[in-house]
Amino acid sequence: MTEYPAGSVEPYERGLEARRGGNLAEAEELLREAFEAGHPGGAHELGSIAAERGDDREALAWWRRAAEAGLPESAFEVGYGAERDGDLETAERWYRRSAEGGFSGGALNLGILLENRGDVEQAMDLFRRAWELGSDKAAFNLGRLCDDDGKGDLEAAETWYARAAERGNGGAAFNLGFVRQDRGDPAGRLKAWRLAADLGHPKAAFCLGDHSQQAGDENAAIGWFRRSVQEAGVEHAARRLGDLYRRRGDERSARFWSEFLSGLGCYSPEFEEFASAGSAAAIQRQNVLNAAVGDGDIAFDVDARTLTAGGRTLHGMTFLGSFSHVSDTWLWAWANPHYGDGVPAVAPLAAVREHGARRAIPELTVGRLDLSGFPDPHQAATTMAIAAAALLGGNGVQSCRVNDGQGSFYFHLDDPALPAAEFDPLSATRLMMTAAEVFPTEQRRVVRGFLAHHGCRIRESEEIIEGVAPQGGQVTVAFTPDGAIKATSAGRAAAG
Template identity: 85%
Template sequence: MTEHPAGVEPYERGMEAKRGGDLAEAERLLRQAFEAGHPGGAHELGHIAAERGDDGEALAWWRRAAEAGLPESAFEVGYGAERAGDLEAAERWYRRSAEGGFSGGTLNLGILLENRGDVEEAMGFFRRAWDLGSDKAAFNLGRLYDDDGKGDLDAAETWYTRAAERGNGGAAFNLGFVRQDKGDPAGSLQAWRQAADLGHPKAAYCLGAHFEQAGDQDTAIGWFRRSVQEAGAEQAARRLGDLYRRRGDEPRARFWTEFPNGLSGYSPEFTMFASAGSAAAIQRQNLLNEAVGEVHIAFDVDARTLTAGGRTFHGMTFLGSFSHLSDTWLWAWANPHFGESVPAVAPLAAVREHGERHAVPELAAGRLDLSGFPEPHQAATTMAIAAAALLGGGGVQSCRVNDGKGSFYFHVDDPALPKPEFDPLSATRLMMTAAEVFPTEQRRVVSGYLAHHGCRIRESEEVVEGISPQGGQVTVAFTPDGLIKATSAGRATAG
């Protein structure tokens, strides 16, 4: 079947309906497109069927599209045959896909041939797949030439380098070992850095191990932390914990050792960050709670609005989600269903950048297992409220989703919301409440709140005193252990 102009218009309308989520209309139009001579209609119908779990119908549509000349559909049929164990049929369809110039079919044909021992022919198809744009093909050529360090290392380096230049993290990682085998330690480190930047889960660990062995503990800690944050690497977590313990830093040792399997407390970096803004965050939260109330919440991530009780608030940022099943937090920027380009998620870049710049792992890691906390849900709420301070005014609202199995968290920065003001009497209550959340940083809680409201601060070992621009005065006395002992509030006296 050759493509007929009459099929183009229903195909384009069908794809638009598919993107808009109207699958019934999409199927109707794509069928019409295929019947009018557009093989892409059958190919897309195959994907729709596959997405709803009907593999048989999907393969039937892909077969029709393949027979009409689409090489990407021939690839899908070949892949289905390979999964079913029919390697003869898989090879036949992969060859058909390769003949049509589809890189996926060409690559998979090479892999199939290699697995049955036809290495030379496989390498030929890998080269063809590379010419068609497949970085995985170059990776496979590098792997075959490498032969676990026993082969042609120059050729392996060439192909791994080509794949890495196209963004293949596995190739960059393996390139590091090839260069190591060739006696190029500097080149090895450069390749592992590239692999780490490309998201390879083991590259940061290798760099950490290298620098620890070289005696550069600070650099080793940085790479081990990255390995744990980005890949949850337990081996890196153990070595990181050991490094901190050797330094006498038990809080950080405990935090990083726990990180892969369930935190029971915040990192010292997060505690310092969050405690300073905690009282102000509670004040903003109280004002938002009064404005919103206990009502049903609706949200629009494109318009950045949150609607509650018939009132619509603007400036909404989708912070993230908490799973009540696994006790895990997922920042919205790390959620594959949303992503950083969504308008309500884009502002979160400020939170992530702050976490990376100031080494606050709770703000930089996409996913956090909070299962070790006494109250994981409350731990997530505290984290969301603290992080929201980086996004401006307002507070945080949450709502249950997925039949109560999860919660979504939103920050609202609407100019129409009431602005928090400094009142000496309420200030002492706010600071006492925040001090209960961060009991080890009570002095920081007090100083942070007073600074937030522009108070003139006077400090001694025993007392922190703040005088607001309006003349309100708060005095907080501390024990030698840094715990709040007494508070007083009133008007500042002249003099």
């Protein structure tokens, strides 16, 4: 391990901490101090900060200083800059210096330069060196060169692709499937493609879906095509799903998946089934919360999990996500690069995502959703946020405009100091009718879900659903033969 002058380490560490905290002015001052005291890492970090703000010239100047002071990762950046400018001779010199310093990226990129120049043997030696230094891409390249489009040393290709896949390289796992097929191992091909899909390779899930469909297993094909659409945005998979569901007579699913990539105009049947059951109770919670909190400016703290509205600080806040009024898209907070799962106010969302995964509800598991096909995309996002928040219990959802009105943030509250929603037979009928308008194809589920939420004793037939609450209130809802609400009544349950 390289030792740096004692006076350079402390400002370097403080500079890194300031950078992580977003205090770039302080970070730059400390990192400059560290470099001047003899720590080349200070110059490297200063180069990275300059690159992030788009000042490539300053970034390269700092990286060159760090490289000249012996930092191999900075030598790689200088080489990469030269290669980008078309100066391959300079790029090779810096890549070689980086590789000799023990940086895997230098050996890898030098190997690619030499391969492109026709020196395959030396390139392979460099790829082996990069592999020893920890580069999965180097093993992928070795597998590719050994494979030679199925005409080379397939045993060696399988070995290198497998090694790269073990280190998380999805492309290697995908190519490994073809090599195994060429070597007469069709089961091994599917195993490799399943690994590639789990590693996020954009073609693997589609290929598995295509294989399943050709084998006559439509259920497996649908599962893989759904993953292909959700995880990789593959248009062919969306079209296949639409065709498969249409042949089954499931027009709702066919429409949903056909629109998934171009702009949703409806929810998935799985989401409607989930959301409709809790919809009336969610509306009731919202009414109680809105009355308690009122209107006013909102401030929030994602670390303390607090939300301040109208001068009142509320606790148990979960940051759900955001809606863009510019692109009509919803972004879950866990998929927002500025936040992520590690933020205290985002961590509870894991329960929502896990529920979505268990029930195959795409709206709860896909990080970004295009809602532009809905008549009112903002309302569609609000409905989705409120329905998902019901999984967290608590009080309901608050939202506020951000970025000069271009977006909206959504928050869930679970503060025991806020009033709870109680069962009232008269308001219950209005709540269920309102929710039934939101989910017109799931009206029986709306009624059944609300009554069950309040612990009612439920009696159900084809014509009615009747619920008697523990407190004695009674609600009766009559339905048409096609499942729409026809009439409601409410009052006290009969004695005896």
